């Protein structure tokens with residue numbers, strides 16, 4: 033779609049409609065339609081989604097769907113699944129969905145039998161994982177591997193760590209994982225301080241294998257390992273494996289390509305968890321559970337690819353997010369998992385959504401005239417309730433929130449899960465319906481306190497519920513959000529699959545590094561603020 037989306041009749045209609053919705057309260061919408069809570073719900077695979085507590089009517093949903101039709105969402109989705117180069121600025125296909133196609137599927141893209149290549153890597157990963165988990169793969173001194181340290185950053189860290197934490201209840205291989213990402217030396221220091229190199233395996237994950245942080249951490253890990261195993265460089269072969277798209281750079285680093293698991297340029301970093309990037313997760317839960325996770329992803333992919341727009345759950349949720357961002361003025365979006373195991377899920381989603389949709393030009397390079405890129409944030413409930421929910425309940429901002437929960441706990445202890453879930457149900461109801469001044473006064477509240485205790489309500493939430501957090505439902509949840517992000521990107525007519533904005537800071541860090549360490553610093557091209565900060569730093573480090 034070349035024209036500015038805001039000039040379309042569909043966008044204009046939503047703008048007019050938003051004025052009506054601003055005057056409507058969820059209390060009235062529920063009172064007017066006793067079936068609303070059953071009707072405005074949907075299912076995708078094993079996920080039950082209740083969107084009835086959103087600031088929408090049937091008309092809103094109709095208008096949003098019309099907007100999706102107008103911008104050709106279905107065509108863009110079909111183009112992605114077919115392997116078209118929809119990442120135009122990098123001239124790449126976008127095929128993370130191919131990572132979870134079943135073995136029996138077929139897809140050839142740019143002359144590559146994608147399914148065969150994906151399955152071949154999965155088979156190698158599974159064989160390796162079985163050897164490590166069974167103790168058949170031993171370290172340099174003959175000890176089995178007990179700890180895996182994943183070294184990577186961005187998509188090469190956030191996905192694996194989030195999934196490892198999420199699926200801890202399924203960890204059964206006697207292998208525990210740690211994750212090192214930051215170039216802050218305290219990260220690698222803290223990760224290995226209490227480890228025995230003889231039983232430690234490093235998985236160095238980097239799509240490009242040129243990321244400064246990851247290479248610096250991997251070099252330090254190698255130094256630590258070799259020093260700890262008597263200085264024998266041969267130890268590296270038994271204690272280092274790599275995950276990357278670049279054979280050559282892995283080789284240059286000194287890791288045997290035999291110990292490398294590949295993926296492809298059509299897998300974006302923030303979409304790479306279901307590729308070999310998830311190796312540490314497979315080492316933890318085993319190949320069978322990993323396959324269940326992939327099947328979960330695939331179930332939602334199929335729904336997204338085939339369900340009509342008006343019943344397509346990722347489409348619907350993406351459109352709701354556009355509704356709040358562009359028509360009702362929301363600036364942020366909270367994601368609140370009522371599952372301690374999902375405690376890294378909001379952090380993972382931050383990269384997924386902000387690196388994807390944090391763009392200000394359309395696919396053809398024209399500046400956008402509307403907001404893009406949701407700011408996702410959140411913490412697990414109930415912890416967040418005791419921290420920031422106050423602002424959502426009684427602050428001045430509109431913060432749409434996704435509440436995620438599971439009917440069955442992974443560990444059932446007394447009535448704790450029932451108490452936990454009662455909070456989940458209570459919060460969305462309190463946010464939607466609040467408490468009027470009359471209700472507060474009727475409780476005997478002194479008049480001067482009434483305004484402080486009034487809860488306006490009308491705060492929109494979506495509830496996502498599954499029976500249990502399993503590898504399958506976990507995969508479904510991640511795929512759901514991936515496709516929500518794409519839906520938004522298509523409406524905004526931006527490219528969700530490049531990330532040029534992170535480049536400048538990297539280039540400048542490399543340019544500035546010699547000024548921090550060198551004796552003869554030449555500050556010619558450095559602005560006065562940065563130069564003063566660096567001079568101060570140099571003084572403290574004794575480099576005058």
Ligand SMILES: O=P(O)(O)OC[C@H]1O[C@H](O)[C@H](O)[C@@H](O)[C@@H]1O
Nearest residue numbers: 186187188238239240243301534
């Ligand atoms: O996997 P790597 O090539 O090391 O990249 C790691 C990360 O760094 C980059 O700066 C990108 O912004 C991310 O999208 C990427 O996930």
